[in-house]
Amino acid sequence: xxxxxxxxxxxxxxxxxxxxxxxxxxxxxxxxxxxxxxxxxxxxxxxxxxxxxxxxxxxxxxxxxxxxxxxxxxxxxxxxxxxxxxxxxxxxxxxxxxxxxxxxxxxxxxxxxxxxxxxxxxxx
Numbered sequence: 489x490x491x492x493x494x495x496x497x498x499x500x501x502x503x504x505x506x507x508x509x510x511x512x513x514x515x516x517x518x519x520x521x522x523x524x525x526x527x528x529x530x531x532x533x534x535x536x537x538x539x540x541x542x543x544x545x546x547x548x549x550x551x552x553x554x555x556x557x558x559x560x561x562x563x564x565x566x567x568x569x570x571x572x573x574x575x576x577x578x579x580x581x582x583x584x585x586x587x588x589x590x591x592x593x594x595x596x597x598x599x600x601x602x603x604x605x606x607x608x609x610x611x612x
Contacts, residue, residue, distance in 0.1 A: 489513070489514045489589070490511055490588045491512050491514065491528045491529060492512075492581040493532040493533045493536045494577055495509075495536045495537070498576070500571045500572065502572060503573060508536055508537060509584055510536055511532070512532040513592065522553070525549070525550065525551075530562060533564060539564075542566065543562065543564055544577060544578060545558070545568060545578070
């Protein structure tokens with residue numbers, strides 16, 4: 489799994505400026521639960537230099553819990569997206585995390601192929 493943290497200045501209708509994008513990888517043998525998702529988001533957010541930035545989250549990414557309960561789970565300020573600009577910021581984070589995940593899988597598959605090829609050569 490890959491989480492992306494994006495530090496962005498937004499306007500109500502869009503993105504004004506992207507300051508920073510960071511990714512963090514995680515692995516698990518099972519699907520993440522709510523607490524695991526919170527930890528992943530906070531860990532990714534810690535990589536951003538501005539520690540006062542508010543974490544903006546899509547409600548569906550948090551198992552559709554209410555915002556008041558959500559705020560009790562995080563150490564930092566957190567809120568659900570409200571504006572189009574906040575929605576665009578979430579979209580950027582989603583695109584970055586998905587692209588990073590795909591790239592990592594592709595690289596891992598290359599490594600696996602090399603390992604299998606070397607194993608075959610050693611058996612000969």
